[in-house]
Amino acid sequence: MSSNDLSLRSAVNDLYCDHHGWLNGWLRKRLGNAFDAADLAQDTFVRVIKARNALEIREPRPYLSMIAKGLLIDLFRRRSLEQSYLEALAAMPEAQQPSLEEQAILLQALMEIDRLLQGLGPKVKQAFILSQFEGLTYPQIAERLGVSVRTINNHMAKAMEHCCLMQIQLQLA
Amino acid sequence: MNLSPTELKAIGVAARWYARLQSGIATDADRAAWNDWLLADDAHRQAWQRMTAVGEQMARVPGGLAAPALRGAERSRRQVLRSVLVLTSAGSLGWLGWRSETSQNLFADFRTAVGERREFRLADGSSLLLNTDTSVNLRFDGRQRVLELLRGEILVTTAVDPMQRPFKVVTRHGEVLALGTRFIVRSREHTGEVAVLEKAVEVSSAGSASTVRLQAGQSIAFNATSLGAIRRNDASVGAWQQGSIIAIDRPLAELLADLSRYRTGVLRCDPRIAHLKVSGAFPIDDTDLALAALESGFSLRISRYSRYWVNVSGADGRGHSPR
Numbered sequence: 461m462s463s464n465d466l467s468l469r470s471a472v473n474d475l476y477c478d479h480h481g482w483l484n485g486w487l488r489k490r491l492g493n494a495f496d497a498a499d500l501a502q503d504t505f506v507r508v509i510k511a512r513n514a515l516e517i518r519e520p521r522p523y524l525s526m527i528a529k530g531l532l533i534d535l536f537r538r539r540s541l542e543q544s545y546l547e548a549l550a551a552m553p554e555a556q557q558p559s560l561e562e563q564a565i566l567l568q569a570l571m572e573i574d575r576l577l578q579g580l581g582p583k584v585k586q587a588f589i590l591s592q593f594e595g596l597t598y599p600q601i602a603e604r605l606g607v608s609v610r611t612i613n614n615h616m617a618k619a620m621e622h623c624c625l626m627q628i629q630l631q632l633a
Numbered sequence: 634m635n636l637s638p639t640e641l642k643a644i645g646v647a648a649r650w651y652a653r654l655q656s657g658i659a660t661d662a663d664r665a666a667w668n669d670w671l672l673a674d675d676a677h678r679q680a681w682q683r684m685t686a687v688g689e690q691m692a693r694v695p696g697g698l699a700a701p702a703l704r705g706a707e708r709s710r711r712q713v714l715r716s717v718l719v720l721t722s723a724g725s726l727g728w729l730g731w732r733s734e735t736s737q738n739l740f741a742d743f744r745t746a747v748g749e750r751r752e753f754r755l756a757d758g759s760s761l762l763l764n765t766d767t768s769v770n771l772r773f774d775g776r777q778r779v780l781e782l783l784r785g786e787i788l789v790t791t792a793v794d795p796m797q798r799p800f801k802v803v804t805r806h807g808e809v810l811a812l813g814t815r816f817i818v819r820s821r822e823h824t825g826e827v828a829v830l831e832k833a834v835e836v837s838s839a840g841s842a843s844t845v846r847l848q849a850g851q852s853i854a855f856n857a858t859s860l861g862a863i864r865r866n867d868a869s870v871g872a873w874q875q876g877s878i879i880a881i882d883r884p885l886a887e888l889l890a891d892l893s894r895y896r897t898g899v900l901r902c903d904p905r906i907a908h909l910k911v912s913g914a915f916p917i918d919d920t921d922l923a924l925a926a927l928e929s930g931f932s933l934r935i936s937r938y939s940r941y942w943v944n945v946s947g948a949d950g951r952g953h954s955p956r
Contacts, residue, residue, distance in 0.1 A: 489742075489744075492743075492745055492746050492768070536710070540705075540709045541703075543705070544701065544702045544705025544706045544709070545698070545702040545706075546942075548705065549942070552697070559938070566695075569694050570702055573690060573703070576690065585703075585707065589699075590700075592655075592688075592696070593697075593699045593700040597656060598656040600657075609656075613652055614652075616652035616655065616656075617648045617649040617652035617653075618648070620648035620651050620652055621644060621645055624647075624684060624687050627687055
């Protein structure tokens with residue numbers, strides 16, 4: 461282990477000792493839940509360790525809270541999808557409700573789809589959902605959204621390109 | 634792997650073809666031209682394969698489920714993300730008002746998760762007990778003590794204030810002014826509820842000038858335009874403080890709706906037994922235990938499909954469950 465590694469390690473250690481409690485409290489106040497707060501605080505420090513930049517951090521608390529805020533948003537993304545998925549499930553007729561195993565697989569697949577769509581503008585996303593999940597033709601979508609068929613065509617091409625690049629990126633990650 | 638400019642370009646073109654062929658108005662000429670493009674180059678075929686992989690991914694979830702789920706998530710996120718941006722720049726969510734409830738809850742001063750119950754001591758010596766899934770903002774200043782109940786249910790025990798500032802609980806449906814007292818306020822989607830345990834409070838609806846004085850042992854429901862009739866508290870009022878729901882001849886559906894406040898996921902009641910009258914004390918800190926008590930005490934059948942999905946039906950086959 462090089463001396464550089466050693467000093468990096470001790471910097472992370474100091475950071476953890478000095479600010480972990482504070483970060484935990486900061487997260488807990490926002491989440492209202494000690495378990496999630498502890499998880500996210502841990503994840504925040506994992507990010508710092510992976511970034512290997514602990515020696516360069518000048519303002520530890522703003523820096524940590526910036527990372528934590530990103531994780532908070534990720535967590536909220538997942539929770540909001542899970543919640544609306546459950547509501548969609550509950551709205552289905554009983555006879556069509558999927559089994560326990562199917563439900564878990566569907567949620568997982570839905571989360572992956574959600575990640576592919578992340579970053580698309582709301583109008584593009586709306587057109588995409590109407591086409592891919594509700595089976596509307598472009599003239600029908602155009603009418604519903606009050607734009608031209610050509611615009612829908614452009615939205616869809618953009619969405620497909622975006623999803624494809626996201627999929628490649630995620631497979632590499 | 635880094636994509637080469639050729640590959641990137643092919644993906645862009647493939648996306649346009651894919652979009653064209655999915656339009657519902659593609660012609661034979663379109664399909665023939667696409668076929669020519671596809672056969673012209675290996676890079677085209679590779680890019681096309683990637684498009685179909687995206688299409689397969691989308692097909693893994695039934696559209697009738699994916700569309701509402703993605704849309705619902707989008708809606709709640711838009712509210713929260715907006716407020717996160719505001720939070721980083723202004724440091725306060727106050728001016729957003731009641732409009733973005735979700736974001737307010739996430740950043741409220743005091744908050745409990747589903748199934749959690751917590752007590753806080755306030756600076757003036759008053760105490761605040763938050764029931765499950767509750768958010769409260771604190772607005773104490775030189776003139777008044779105000780609690781904003783954003784959602785959920787609280788038990789307030791006010792302390793005598795040396796500065797003699799009035800103590801108020803504000804909900805979106807109306808206000809409760811404490812007159813030296815212990816009381817419970819609950820904010821629901823369309824109504825608010827107040828129950829007084831000691832002394833008295835004054836209740837006013839948000840949209841009307843009338844107020845009513847409520848004495849110990851009394852409760853009232855109100856909405857944004859009017860106040861309901863005054864009722865007498867029974868044993869079930871505030872039982873959550875001791876960790877239970879007390880039901881006295883309550884319709885099963887109502888009791889389950891109440892229990893589901895303390896657990897995440899869907900708790901579904903077969904409509905055929907919704908009106909079945911049940912009585913008893915049911916623990917809210919372990920709602921599975923409460924369900925087990927219902928199952929054995931009232932010959933019901935509890936079917937679990939996941940930790941998120943529980944179905945309650947009649948044990949004798951009244952009500953069938955999903956496969």
